[in-house]
Amino acid sequence: MEYILYEQKGQYAILTINREKALNALNSQVLDELNETLDNVDLKEVRALIITGAGSKSFVAGADIGEMSTLTKAEGEAFGKKGNDVFRKIETFPIPVIAAVNGFALGGGCELSMSCDIRICSDNAVFGQPEVGLGITPGFGGTQRLARLIGAGMAKQMIYTARNIKAPEAYRIGLVNEVYAAETDAEGNVVKSAGEVLMAAAEKMASTIAKNAPIAVRNCKKAIGEGLDADMDEALVIEEKLFGDCFETEDQKYGMAFFLDKNKEKVKEPFRNC
Ligand code: CAA
Numbered sequence: 001m002e003y004i005l006y007e008q009k010g011q012y013a014i015l016t017i018n019r020e021k022a023l024n025a026l027n028s029q030v031l032d033e034l035n036e037t038l039d040n041v042d043l044k045e046v047r048a049l050i051i052t053g054a055g056s057k058s059f060v061a062g063a064d065i066g067e068m069s070t071l072t073k074a075e076g077e078a079f080g081k082k083g084n085d086v087f088r089k090i091e092t093f094p095i096p097v098i099a100a101v102n103g104f105a106l107g108g109g110c111e112l113s114m115s116c117d118i119r120i121c122s123d124n125a126v127f128g129q130p131e132v133g134l135g136i137t138p139g140f141g142g143t144q145r146l147a148r149l150i151g152a153g154m155a156k157q158m159i160y161t162a163r164n165i166k167a168p169e170a171y172r173i174g175l176v177n178e179v180y181a182a183e184t185d186a187e188g189n190v191v192k193s194a195g196e197v198l199m200a201a202a203e204k205m206a207s208t209i210a211k212n213a214p215i216a217v218r219n220c221k222k223a224i225g226e227g228l229d230a231d232m233d234e235a236l237v238i239e240e241k242l243f244g245d246c247f248e249t250e251d252q253k254y255g256m257a258f259f260l261d262k263n264k265e266k267v268k269e270p271f272r273n274c
Helices: 028-039 073-091 108-115 142-150 152-161 167-172 194-211 214-228 232-246 250-260
Strands: 004-009 012-017 048-053 058-060 097-101 104-106 118-122 126-128 178-180 190-192
Touching: 004 028, 012 028, 012 194, 028 073, 048 058, 048 194, 058 097, 058 108, 073 108, 097 108, 097 194, 104 108, 108 126, 108 142, 118 167, 118 194, 126 167, 142 152, 167 178, 178 194, 190 194, 214 232, 214 250
Parallel strands: 012 048, 048 097, 058 104, 097 118, 104 126, 118 178
Antiparallel strands: 004 012
16 A cells, blocks of 8 residues: 555554645545445454544645646546545545544535544534636545535535635534644643644544444444435434344443443443444
């Protein structure tokens, strides 16, 4: 792999888009490698995935403009499909995916973050869909996911004006869940950079998720994802099935027995994914 780093840390893993010289822009090779890396995640072990970008400046600065500049209509459509297929794989990935947005998340970068379940960012993050300034529409799901995430009115404003927004505004409109700043000592010296604080928070969140019952967590992701695409009556049936599916699992039996056992001395065992 030239452009993707993948590190498994026990029950969670970190996937890094590693094309720092081009601010981690997504060309076809990056997308292919991202796809292949996702296919190779050991889902028997890994219970949460973090996606981030290499370096301290950029998460992903978009799809590769050089590569796109000479595409025909048919090639443009195929490139859009390639990105959409990979991002849909992330969106429907069986385990939760956290985007740790450590800088620019523009165009395809903002779209990548939106295909993840949860977005958190460093205070130097910048989000935006600048495509109309380049003569194209957002092409990796931006027109669809941004409207679903922050509402059609705000999404239309961002997309039509191509205006980039900084982390505090992204937080205010609900595009990110949390913004992390550098840690400083009493003299104001940086002890931990914003990127380091962000990654520590992402890893803490991933390990917290990984400690919960894995079948239940996966079923929550499925219920929320599939339910959002259905009307309420269908959505509640989806939930009922996934709720029912948790029963008779060892994790359900153990989790409930642990609660019902009034012995306060006992220590909770890890969930076993069965
Ligand atoms: N594609 C290709 N290369 C890119 C890139 C991109 N999206 N973004 C940055 N780069 C490259 C630059 O060309 C530059 O390369 P060289 O050193 O070889 O010249 C390198 O990364 C560093 O970039 P800058 O010198 O521009 O860095 P900066 O700090 O001055 O500016 C920036 C940073 C504001 C993010 C600026 O790079 C920028 O505006 N990038 C493009 C952002 C953008 O428009 N993204 C949307 C792309 S379209 C899209 O994504 C479509 C879709 O929906 C699928």
